[in-house]
Amino acid sequence: MAAVLVTLLVLCLSGPSEAFVSDGGGASTHVSITRTALLQKVTDTCRAVVEASGHEFKPTGHSPEELVRACLGPTATGEVSGAKFHSALREIYVQNGLVDRDFVNIAPHHFNSERFMEGRSLIMEGMASIKANVGKENFQAARETLGRVLHTLQDFYSHSNWVELGNREPYINLIRPDLPLENLADVDTATCSDCSIGTCPNTILPNIIKEKKLTSGYMGISSNAKPKGKCSHGGAADLTTSTIPRGGISKDERRSDNIALHTAAVNTSTAASLQLLEDIRLAAGDKDFLRMIGIARSSVLCFVIDTTLSMKEDIDEAKAVVNGIIDVKKGTQDEPSEYILVPFNDPEFGPMVRTTDPDIMKSEISKLRAKGGGDLPEMCLSGLQLALTGAPPSSQIYVFTDATAKDIALKDTIDALIRSTKSTVSYFMTQPGSRRRRSIGAASFNDYKDLALASGGQVIEVAKNQLPQATEVILDTSTSALVTVLQRARNPGKQETFPFMLDESLKNITIYITGTSITFTLTNPAGVSQSHSEASGNLGTIQTVGNLRRIRLNADMQTGTWQININSNQPYTLKVTGQSIITFIYDFVEAFGGPHPGYAVISGRPQAGQPVNLLLSVIARKGPSSMTVGEVGLVTVSGPESVSNGKTTDMGNGDILLTIDKVPEGEFVVMLKGTDKESNSLFQRQSTTSMSVSKVNIQVIVDSSVEPGETLSLPFSVITQGSGGEYQVNARNDKKLAMTYPPSLSLKTGQYSNATLTMKPPADTLSGTDITLTIEVKSSSGADSNYAVLRISVVQKITDFTPPLCQMVSVLADDCPADVSQCSPFQWELSANITDGNGTGIVKILKRQGDGSLSYSSLSAPIVQANYNASCCSQIVEFVAVDEVGNVGKCYHSIVRSGGPPALTVSMSLWLCLLISAFMSALH
Incomplete structure (x- = not known):
């Protein structure tokens, strides 16, 4: 019944499958294939994780939200938001579809024109990049690459003749670089017969079918040329369709003449996508695989802290807040899924500490000490840049400082990163006391207010002794299901009434007002009111600290349309938040x-x-x-x-x-x-993040990763629909790498101007490093500007394609009775040697099946000895070894008896896949 429910779950989530097109509305097979595979793999992984913790995996329904709740819910209480999961899936789907825009006429990305070797290379490079990124917890970069790789893999089954050859299982060699691509048709071999009507059921030549030759259709976007006798891709956009042999073998669209082949291509590409995802899952481990796919509590605790001498009290308060949140929220769904800490001073900032372990966060923040800083503003924006590029999208980031920004030149970059990541930045600004401050250039505290407003955050100004009361805001916003009901800002201030709607799903509703000289009246749908002067009234409790008014509504609040009337002639902001899965x-x-x-x-x-x-x-x-x-x-x-x-x-x-x-x-x-x-x-x-439109547009594409020590050339184009003239170009990256690019471009209205940016990561850059690059273009007057934010992965060239090898040494199972009902008093054990042929080294060994205990010797040894002990009631064991570059080897053993004397079967797979055909050897 569990298997049936999971199958129904995936079918209900998967959507229609009619055409290999991008997510352009209607049926979208690239999206639905990817969705089906991802949700099936997430379901499998969640079940394994939940059952390993001793709980039952029981989704209450068929929605992604209920899948997330079943995956995260058994060991914690409280609301579970599916927002991160949806966002992660969206990133993968979008990148999958972009292959059809950014690489429309590049054959290897689609396995067109018999470019099989190059297409497989793209898949292998992408898988290496994904694994390296996951190892460095750069999950967004991993998701983006995953979407593109899945598109190319899926296109193989639609654009080649794999299914016409009678194959209904994936071509495992596409993700196995140690296995050759065999029986490829050469350029002089004719592969198709002519189809005068353009749509024939199967135009592959009989000898190609008989000899099992692999071919794919040629695609011409700008030319009708193709080698003599070759198949075309087909369709209105393919100019080679009219060149004999006419027609096409693409199974992108479901038509009356190709229903069976189209269905086979869909099914086989889905299975292939599952194979690739399973390999990544094994290399990453279940926990990090789920984090990559967005199965995590939404709350991330991220602090950016000024550590100059005047900040001693602030640092002490930040320590208290972190320790308090960790202690109070442990074991609930509001327990942060990740902790990030970025200190800054002058001239230093960082390093960024990023961990999922609350004890590590406690330890790291306890090490902060107030020191130095002089009398100048600090490197606040540099520290914030590290946080914005290191934290997951849509994070809540809290900045503690009492100084203006010395690095004010970064303001436009920070603004772009805020809007790109949709993260919320809130400042806790304390009075600096007797410490002298002087600004640099145009830097002022208003810069922080501008950035906070753009992000949907707040600037809370308090005396240092008031900080403990102000930081209760962090407790409010450290929740797994935080939503914004309303946010407004007025500058200059004026009297205004703001209506907002509260629904039954909302919990822990809080209203924040920042500003000075403010009066207000809050009114519920029944007409009951409470003024700013009533600290505790019929509607809630009001706390005033510094420039902040925090109104916490009573738990029995009435649903419907509320309103708040605010009166002030000074600038103010209003924000209404709550906790809800909607x-x-x-x-x-x-x-x-x-x-x-x-x-x-x-x-x-x-x-x-x-x-x-x-x-x-x-x-x-x-x-x-x-x-x-x-x-x-x-x-x-x-x-x-x-x-x-x-x-x-x-x-x-x-x-x-x-x-x-x-x-x-x-x-x-x-x-x-x-x-x-x-x-x-x-x-x-x-939404919290503000946006505006621009007449400037920047076009730039990152088509691959870059190797350490190699130069990356990144062409980009800029156009304006506004006034022509000189436009300033500025580019920054979060790794402080030197870059070359033109400082300005001369633009003519409606015409693209082309340029190139180059950068070179140092040769010692760790594989999996993620570079966030921001390109900004601004008119000479500063009246119009735009930006592009890109992620570039640095990945070491992979030369090790050999998975770890498993050799069985001994199996002792003679004591296990033939009658399984009598198994409980008896034990069996297994011993195996695991080696890594190419020497990059085994980094982890994970048990995948079996209720017994697995132990192994030092992973640094040339031969790792693995030992497994289990009850005779647990008759199957499977464990995998992963090497430094993510190659996966599998050991499998079963003592299940089948109708006779005990049969000992040990299967070893050099690469994990879903099918028994992938196992490399069997020992009997």
Whole structure:
């Protein structure tokens, strides 16, 4: 029954499968194949993790949200948000689709034109990069590469004649570089017959079928030329289709003439995707595999702390906050999934400490000491840059400082990183006392306010002795399911009434107001009010500390439309938050054409002067079927409020495409309203990160990783629809690598200007290092600007393709009775030697099956001795060895008897796969 439920779960989540196209609406097989494989592998991994902890894996339904809850929920209480999981899946799907835009005419990325060796090289390079990135916990870079690699792998089954040759299982050699690609048709071998009508059931020549020759269709985007007698890809975009032999062998689309072949290609590419994911899972381990796919509690605790002499009290308070959160939230769903610490001083900043172990975080923050700093501003933005590039997207980042930024030149870069990562930055600014301060250039505390406002964060200004009360905000926001209901800012201040809607799913609702000389009145749907002067009233409790008013609503709050009237002639901000699993994720996207059209995520600001598109996913309690979307639009945060509603298009699987013709002027956020069917209540949610449009556009593509010590050349193009002239170019990376690029470009309206950026990671850069590069372009007046944020992986060239080898030494199972019901008093044991042929070294050995105990000798020894002991009731053992570069070897042994005397079977696989055909040897 469990297997049946899981199969139903995956089928319900997978969506339709009709065409190998990008995520452009309707049926999208590249997306649905990837979704099916990912959700199946996540389900398998979650089950293994949950059952290993002694619990039963029991998803309550078929939605991704319920899968996350079943995976994380058994050992903790509280709300579980599926936002990270949805975001991770979205990143993979988007990168998968971008292969059809960025590499549309590059044959190896699609296994077109018989480019099999090059296509496999792309897969192998990608897998090496993924494993290296996961090893360095650079999960976003790993996801982006995974999406591209899966696209290329999936295209093999649609674009080649693999299924026409009768194969219904994946070609394991594509992910096994130690195995050759065999029986490839050479360039002079004719492979197809002519199809005058363009769509024939199977045009592969009989001798090619008989000889099992592997070929693929030639694709011509700009030319109809192809070698004589060769198959075409086919379709309207392929110009070679009209060159004899006409037609095409692509199984991208389901047509009446190729239903069986298309279905076989879909099924086989799904199985191949599962093989690749399983290999990555084994190399990464279950915990890090799930973190890569976004199965983690949403809360990340990230501190950026000024360690200069005047900050002693602040550092002590930060230590108390960290220790308090770790102790209070341990064992709940609000326990942070990750801890990040970045100290900064002058002129030093960093290093960044990143860990999942709360005890390590306690230890590291306890080492902070206030020292030095002189009388100058500090390297605050440099420390924040490390946090923004190291923390997962959508993180809450808390900065402690009492000084302005010495490195104010980084402000535009920080602004770009905030908008790109959608992370929220809040500042705790304390009075510096007698310490002298002087600004550098235009640096001031207003710079922090600008960045906090762009991120949806707050600037909390308090005296040092008030800091313990102010940091309660961190406890509020360190939650697995934090949502924003409303956020507004007014500068200059004025009297205004702000309505907002509270629904039944919201818990721990808190209202924050920052500013001075403020009065306010809060009113619930029944008309009951509470003013700023009532510290404890009918609606909640009010705490005032420094410039912050923190209003915590009572637990029995009434649902419906509330309002708060604020009066002040000074600048102020308003934010309403709560805890709920009902939320949404979004990306600004642009459409692209070509043979397989779709939508690409915009790295920078959307284009001004044209409709803006957003791709949204609404996350409800039991998936998209448990809610109804109402209004979706863009809302200004500051100044006179302006709302631009748009047209929504259902893209399937809970995704919505929002098209807005008229975009508000200035900074705006996304506002969504809908109905929760579970409680039949209206809900309201808002994004936190502000965005604006730009007439400048930057086009840049990272098509591969870079080797340590090698130069990376990165072409990019810039265009403006505004006034032409000189535009400043600035590029920065978080590893402080030297770069060359033109400091300015002369732009003409509507014409691209091309340039190239180069960088060279040092030869000793560790494999798996992730470089975050920001390119900014600004008009000479500073009135218009845009940015692009890119991730570049540094990966050492892989020369070791040989998996670890397993050799069985002995099996002692003679005492195990033939009658399994009598097994409990008896034990069996196994001994094996594990070696790594190419010498990069075995780094870990993991048990995959079996209830017994596995032990092994030192991993640094040339031969690792593994020993396994188990009850005779546990009759199968499987363990894997992973070497330094991620090659996986497997040992498998079964003492299961089948209708006769005991049969000892030991199978060893050089590479883990899903099929028994992948096992390399068997010992009897």
